[in-house]
Amino acid sequence: MITLLDYGAGNVRSVINAIESLGQKVKIVSGIDDLLSAEKLVFPGVGNFGSMMRILNDKNYVDALKDYLLSNRPFLGICLGLHALFEKSEEAPDTKGLGFISGEVKKFDINLSVPHIGWNGINIKKPSRIFNGLSGDEKFYFVHSFHVVPDDDSVVLTTTNYGIEFVSGIQKGNITATQFHPEKSGTEGINVLKNFLEPGSEQKAITHVLKETRLSKRIVACLDVRSNDHGDLVVTKGDQYDVRENGNVRNLGKPVELARTYYEQGADEITFLNITGFRDFPLEDIPMMDVLKQTSKNVFVPLTIGGGIRDYTDQNGRKYTALEVATQYFRSGADKISIGSDAVLIAEAYLRTGKKTGNSSIEQISEVYGAQAVVISIDPKRVYVSSPDQTPHQVIKTENIGPLGEAYCWYQCTINGGREGRDLDAITLAQVCEKLGAGEILLNCIDKDGTDSGYDLELINAVKNAVTIPVIASSGAGCVEHFYEVFTKTHAESALAAGIFHRKEVSIPDVKKYLSDKVETRFII
Ligand code: 1PR
Numbered sequence: 078m079i080t081l082l083d084y085g086a087g088n089v090r091s092v093i094n095a096i097e098s099l100g101q102k103v104k105i106v107s108g109i110d111d112l113l114s115a116e117k118l119v120f121p122g123v124g125n126f127g128s129m130m131r132i133l134n135d136k137n138y139v140d141a142l143k144d145y146l147l148s149n150r151p152f153l154g155i156c157l158g159l160h161a162l163f164e165k166s167e168e169a170p171d172t173k174g175l176g177f178i179s180g181e182v183k184k185f186d187i188n189l190s191v192p193h194i195g196w197n198g199i200n201i202k203k204p205s206r207i208f209n210g211l212s213g214d215e216k217f218y219f220v221h222s223f224h225v226v227p228d229d230d231s232v233v234l235t236t237t238n239y240g241i242e243f244v245s246g247i248q249k250g251n252i253t254a255t256q257f258h259p260e261k262s263g264t265e266g267i268n269v270l271k272n273f274l275e276p277g278s279e280q281k282a283i284t285h286v287l288k289e290t291r292l293s294k295r296i297v298a299c300l301d302v303r304s305n306d307h308g309d310l311v312v313t314k315g316d317q318y319d320v321r322e323n324g325n326v327r328n329l330g331k332p333v334e335l336a337r338t339y340y341e342q343g344a345d346e347i348t349f350l351n352i353t354g355f356r357d358f359p360l361e362d363i364p365m366m367d368v369l370k371q372t373s374k375n376v377f378v379p380l381t382i383g384g385g386i387r388d389y390t391d392q393n394g395r396k397y398t399a400l401e402v403a404t405q406y407f408r409s410g411a412d413k414i415s416i417g418s419d420a421v422l423i424a425e426a427y428l429r430t431g432k433k434t435g436n437s438s439i440e441q442i443s444e445v446y447g448a449q450a451v452v453i454s455i456d457p458k459r460v461y462v463s464s465p466d467q468t469p470h471q472v473i474k475t476e477n478i479g480p481l482g483e484a485y486c487w488y489q490c491t492i493n494g495g496r497e498g499r500d501l502d503a504i505t506l507a508q509v510c511e512k513l514g515a516g517e518i519l520l521n522c523i524d525k526d527g528t529d530s531g532y533d534l535e536l537i538n539a540v541k542n543a544v545t546i547p548v549i550a551s552s553g554a555g556c557v558e559h560f561y562e563v564f565t566k567t568h569a570e571s572a573l574a575a576g577i578f579h580r581k582e583v584s585i586p587d588v589k590k591y592l593s594d595k596v597e598t599r600f601i602i
Pocket of ligand 1: 354
């Protein structure tokens with residue numbers, strides 16, 4: 078029996094699913110006694126160091142946890158579960174950690190996008206049974222803005238390079254903790270978990286050559302989901318956001334099956350967009366929650382879900398915050414949520430008042446679950462102008478001259494699935510959302526969506542250069558060369574595609590194979 082410490086935030090479902098996929102049973106800690114009697118403890122963590130320690134203190138778990146660690150019973154900490162072992166963190170300077178390892182947790186101070194999101198390698202510094210059967214060249218999924226700095230080098234199990242060489246794993250006796258998420262790192266990550274969970278495997282020396290690890294560019298498969306006219310939840314796909322063909326909603330497959338296929342093909346991440354979420358109440362959308370629950374049972378890469386994340390009042394006058402909606406999504410298996418329409422309204426309000434309220438969905442979800450869990454989905458379209466002074470918006474000079482010979486354009490934000498244009502440009506939206514605590518931008522483009530004509534490189538460059546958080550380029554992929562183009566002509570960290578994958582015109586292995594000797598990517602099948 079594996080005991081799992083769930084302090085209440087983040088996606089513990091995927092850790093439970095990963096452990097259960099290995100045929101093990103999980104007991105979730107519901108009181109101190111469970112910690113005292115635990116034989117093997119897994120402590121996954123996503124979110125904020127301060128709120129995690131507050132909850133552990135409120136539940137009186139801190140002393141029991143320290144006793145557990147001192148007793149040297151097997152422990153696996155993941156991400157924040159690694160940070161918790163240290164004395165303190167720059168994420169919450171006034172909060173004490175467990176102090177099992179001397180040292181602290183620091184924010185990345187580097188010239189690269191933060192959070193560090195994606196698949197990166199590890200350098201294994203000492204033998205550990207958790208890496209049995211692995212070559213050491215595997216990539217694992219990271220998502221964090223802070224990294225641990227132990228005082229004593231002898232606890233360092235692995236390091237990873239991202240601007241600096243940072244400690245990505247520690248081991249002290251039977252206490253192991255990783256910055257990466259084994260439960261989200263495909264079959265390699267599942268092997269790490271298996272090695273930890275299964276008794277008896279010996280520690281073997283690692284013989285691989287130390288190298289500088291590199292963050293991969295991510296290939297993201299996107300599934301736009303909605304009910305068709307018969308009420309079935311289907312994966313659909315629009316042309317410039319119009320998902321109907323001959324009056325019917327296009328049906329390109331079943332969400333759970335397609336997500337599984339893309340995972341098996343090597344997708345680095347899967348995104349579900351509940352495209353009618355803006356008009357429905359997600360907490361009543363049981364089929365969509367089920368899709369997430371079913372998918373997370375056997376898809377072990379990050380899952381993002383978007384659509385309808387905002388505050389609600391139901392028919393009985395009961396109010397729900399966006400945080401409650403997001404919590405349900407996280408509990409159902411999401412690792413990140415994406416906010417579309419609400420982000421535009423929040424940014425407009427911020428620009429009107431110049432003040433952060435602390436109450437917006439972006440701020441609240443980021444505060445509890447961490448910036449890395451909050452993606453902003455932008456649905457912009459081009460508006461041409463003949464000169465920059467024709468609009469107050471952030472304008473770019475374009476090589477794609479407008480219909481009346483215009484050499485400039487701005488990108489107008491839209492809400493409600495592109496139905497309503499707003500008086501806000503995409504660059505400003507991205508900047509405001511970063512300020513409010515968003516951790517990543519999913520940058521769609523209505524003009525390019527479904528056209529197979531390539532990504533809007535001008536838009537991607539304009540937004541990417543205006544923020545320091547990672548950007549997922551989206552809309553327009555039509556062939557493998559378009560992925561190469563977006564990764565070499567912009568600094569986007571990820572490229573998302575939908576139509577070409579659903580219509581089986583290009584597969585994820587095709588993309589990875591094409592990129593393999595040109596761009597850093599995760600394995601090829
Ligand atoms: O506004 O918070 O409720 O979120 C709604 C979400 O649903 C937003 O993320 C919005 O982008 C999405 N959405 C709404 N309507 C549509 C639609 O298509 N009618 N889909 C829609 C957006 C765009 C992409 C697409 C890429 C790649 N889909 O994600 O997958 O453009 O397509 P391609 O490779 O085929 O070109 P809220």
